[in-house]
Amino acid sequence: MRKLARVLPQAWRNRLRAWQLRGMAAWRDRAEAAQAPLQETAVHCRFCGTAGARHRVLGDVPLTHPGPFRQNAYRLLHCNVCDVVHLDPEPGAADLSTLYEDSVQFSDETYSGDAQALRVLEGYGRRLDRLGLVPDAGQALLEVGAGLAWISRACKQRRDGVHTVAQDVSGECAARCPWVDHYHVGPLRSLPSERRFALASMTHVIEHLTDPAAMLAELHARLLPGGKVYVTAPHRPPLWRAGDGIRPWLRYEYLHVPAHVAYLSRTWFERVAAGLGFELVGWDTSHDGHQVLEAVLRKREEA
Template identity: 50%
Template structure:
């Protein structure tokens, strides 16, 4: 299967002029009323990212995150699942050396149940945790969070500096992920780290394979998941905001998800 090549246009993910490839059409996977039911996936050969076109609107995002219940099922609440989640994030905090000293300040963006904050507290009770989310759904359910802020990241004081920030399965939901990287970087101390996890792509997918694998991909959430990133995207974008890659692993879940650590320089 081959793509229909488009004329060069700015990539919404990296900003470079590129001949974007049309991977194929995808239908909404969420029942909410959205501004359109006609979506497609585009691939940028410059940054090797795949993203949804058109992007969800502000009203679409409100339906998805402020007018929906996101964390009620057993995937988030069963004792077995919580154990698995904390085992993973606990090992990440330890193995990636995300907490470099005592009394660290931790910022969790798009926190939900704030698992990184909880794993950080388990690793070092002296750390101070701040969780941010646009939804109040989990705000009163996270006793391990010292400050749970409901609202945009921009509404937090810009003067607060952190040793560790995290976005776990958050960045794929953002229409303007580069702006968020910049906003987080500005809140990190020099040497501070940003821990990111997100969907990557269907196992073994390459740009010439087309849309079929994406339609069977468990992380194809339309229009909630806006962009599927690559290490190339982060290598291009992170230095613009004073950050560098110190860890990249795209082998999670048989290559379907990635783990990344950026450091403020």
Template identity: 30%
Template sequence: MSPDPTHTGPVRHRKNGFVVIACDTCGFVHVAPVPTAQELEHLYHHAYYTTEKPTYIERYREDQAWWDLVNDDRLDDLEKAHGATMGRLLDVGSGPGLLLERARGRGWDVVGIEPSSQAVAHSRSLGLTIVEDFLDAHTAPALTASGRFQAIHCSFVLEHLPDPAGMLSLLSDLLVPDGALLLAVPNDENPIQYAAVATQGLQPWWIAPPHHLNYFTPTSLQGLVERVGFEVVDIQTSFPIDQFLLMGDSYVGNDALGRQVHKRRMAFELAMKAAGQNDARRELQRAQARAGIGREVVIVARKPSAPAINLTSISDNNTATQ
């Protein structure tokens, strides 16, 4: 990979033979030079299918009550942003199908696209329609054969892609005007992570090229989403699980402890919901996003109702109709 003059900025990290920069052009932190699609095809496509854990689906099922809470929050947000009757909902990277199952129960006409055959098999056992593939310009037309979407959910996808702006443009094409988009990505380079590096003897564990190419914050993801032409309507971050690292639970590289702190987090969130305090918890998530802390960024955006028009296109229209 040769240096790429279109992506420049200060070097933040070097890992696994990759350089990670704070890119002045893109406004977010990413691997540079950006690997080509062909390089990733080789590196990532194959690894994807061989590194899946057998407990993958089991874990989801074990945590189902908590996933239902997460997915209900996200569907509430999408429905509020779209502001019209439900229609078609697409989940990009639909995993085991839990969000789609929940959305179907609320009256959405749902479809997913997902590359993991294990996850696809589980989704299909729930009676869901899933395209087994990665989403790109070649696979997109099959999804819109019966029309565009009122809502798209895209969770833990953008951090993996060499061209996240290109993906957002594609998602915009798949949405109807006023359609709603919910994006979730890891919130990396965050203040708690840096506090853990400064005080706990940890190296920046969240830097994981080539699996993760892009590292977003609430601000940098918002900038990207707006540059592509979406209107951002809500920004939240999820529970700052990394604060456990500052409280004595050093879970990095310790799966069992990681699972334990995750269970404590789930207990907190489910208790708030059970007590009728979910709105307060979600307000906290908005405040966290403003502070830049929280483990994941969740942005809800809307596709503008009409494409921007300029005077030339108006005069063209007038000519055409005369």
């Protein structure tokens, strides 16, 4: 099976992995009690702004990070209007600070091992090449929530004349990224706004934001006309459908509570893009066995 997978096109390999993951979950589910029918509730959607939007109550989800947190009980809701799956209630500012500013996130082998670093770097490099996103020499890239700044590193490998700017609320990785020309520690709004960027990236960042639309609006103001935003983020458990309920989420490797605030949708990106002056020019949910989305937004040319 592994030999066969290696010769298949990447899209087929992603689909095969998705069916493997889904099949293993279904096999485990047979031994469990029947799932209760999904309930619905009408609440204001924090992501599309619809008052009284109908939401499916998928179910309760446990904390996956150690505290100390002020809020310890969460459930997942699925908005019928914008198709976003999100945590309820919204994590508070103090708990988000505990997660990102008061913790160490990039110390284990996943991030520091040479083999893993090469694999991650090659993966992002292939995506940038395929999508034609590497800025021209003399242009600038902004990497938001950069961590180890993989996108900056991949762009520098391909075009040394690209000016790289990384931003993160934590300074944990600031001294570990010599491929970054300027590493800004602090919220994006505190970064000087004079420079305009050809590309802004958020790789596994947007799912952590309580107001992702506000972040995209901030990036729109910092982009050149025709500039692009590259986004990757957790999307759904493999091939998940709304009727599948909560069980696939409880086994989803990207269920991070309370770190991952929302699992966004194509509908949400299209709605936000239209309102901000973007076009959604790229959309792919096949990555990592149909668990991760990739979106590309393009700033419309100014008149």
